[in-house]
Amino acid sequence: xxxxxxxxxxxxxxxxxxxxxxxxxxxxxxxxxxxxxxxxxxxxxxxxxxxxxxxxxxxxxxxxxxxxxxxxxxxxxxxxxxxxxxxxxxxxxxxxxxx
Amino acid sequence: xxxxxxxxxxxxxxxxxxxxxxxxxxxxxxxxxxxxxxxxxxxxxxxxxxxxxxxxxxxxxxxxxxxxxxxxxxxxxxxxxxxxxxxxxxxxxxxxxxx
Amino acid sequence: xxxxxxxxxxxxxxxxxxxxxxxxxxxxxxxxxxxxxxxxxxxxxxxxxxxxxxxxxxxxxxxxxxxxxxxxxxxxxxxxxxxxxxxxxxxxxxxxxxx
Numbered sequence: 001x002x003x004x005x006x007x008x009x010x011x012x013x014x015x016x017x018x019x020x021x022x023x024x025x026x027x028x029x030x031x032x033x034x035x036x037x038x039x040x041x042x043x044x045x046x047x048x049x050x051x052x053x054x055x056x057x058x059x060x061x062x063x064x065x066x067x068x069x070x071x072x073x074x075x076x077x078x079x080x081x082x083x084x085x086x087x088x089x090x091x092x093x094x095x096x097x098x099x
Numbered sequence: 100x101x102x103x104x105x106x107x108x109x110x111x112x113x114x115x116x117x118x119x120x121x122x123x124x125x126x127x128x129x130x131x132x133x134x135x136x137x138x139x140x141x142x143x144x145x146x147x148x149x150x151x152x153x154x155x156x157x158x159x160x161x162x163x164x165x166x167x168x169x170x171x172x173x174x175x176x177x178x179x180x181x182x183x184x185x186x187x188x189x190x191x192x193x194x195x196x197x198x
Numbered sequence: 199x200x201x202x203x204x205x206x207x208x209x210x211x212x213x214x215x216x217x218x219x220x221x222x223x224x225x226x227x228x229x230x231x232x233x234x235x236x237x238x239x240x241x242x243x244x245x246x247x248x249x250x251x252x253x254x255x256x257x258x259x260x261x262x263x264x265x266x267x268x269x270x271x272x273x274x275x276x277x278x279x280x281x282x283x284x285x286x287x288x289x290x291x292x293x294x295x296x297x
Contacts, residue, residue, distance in 0.1 A: 034242025044133025090195030096288030097280045143232025189294030
């Protein structure tokens with residue numbers, strides 16, 4: 001591929017919507033360059049959650065992109081929520097336009 | 100990366116919303132640990148679909164995460180829908196917090 | 199993995215919703231086989247954008263899948279928007295059911 005694209009990591013977090021404000025504070029504290037939030041519905045080991053518009057009992061999908069170093073820290077910090085809430089998170093190497 | 104994270108596969112399915120219940124039954128039958136559904140709009144070789152709120156003529160994006168073995172089976176089973184409906188599916192290796 | 203699955207690239211574009219029509223024209227001009235659009239909210243170096251339903255001041259996440267050759271061209275063409283609008287884009291290798 002072209003060397004004119006940036007290399008980075010994208011982290012995807014899927015969790016209960018009730019965690020949204022705490023995740024935003026966490027991301028801002030890590031000085032990531034940005035994040036995207038999409039409402040979702042789903043089912044997991046913590047039960048079924050329908051993505052209704054009122055924000056009650058829903059899930060969100062949060063995506064953020066940056067350096068591997070920051071995201072190892074982010075995933076470590078997410079372990080506190082993973083223990084008590086419906087939350088999964090995963091990271092993938094990507095290349096593209098960002099910074 | 101840290102060895103304290105799980106290794107897995109994420110499968111993303113983008114398809115007509117009319118398939119939602121059949122996909123959920125399929126995922127539950129494979130005993131995946133969970134799935135996430137997001138309403139979408141789009142256009143493909145099967146025509147344009149607007150993501151309206153009434154659930155008519157829309158697409159969905161379904162994500163599920165787990166082991167490579169289960170997802171080879173899942174992709175095989177999705178071939179039946181791929182033949183008759185607007186459906187694409189793809190899998191990617193990820194690492195993170197899940198299970 | 200099974201050799202019966204296609205190999206391809208998925209490109210994810212996250213940007214201001216105001217770019218939607220221009221992105222669709224760009225994708226249609228590249229004859230990609232399809233695309234998916236999901237409304238989103240987020241925050242980046244260009245400021246915070248809430249994903250309200252009226253399509254005002256929102257973000258979108260656009261996904262499209264195809265060959266690496268087309269997507270190097272797509273990312274090059276996206277640079278014009280990246281300079282003036284809140285837009286990130288990244289590509290990842292995937293395998294699955296598509297085309």
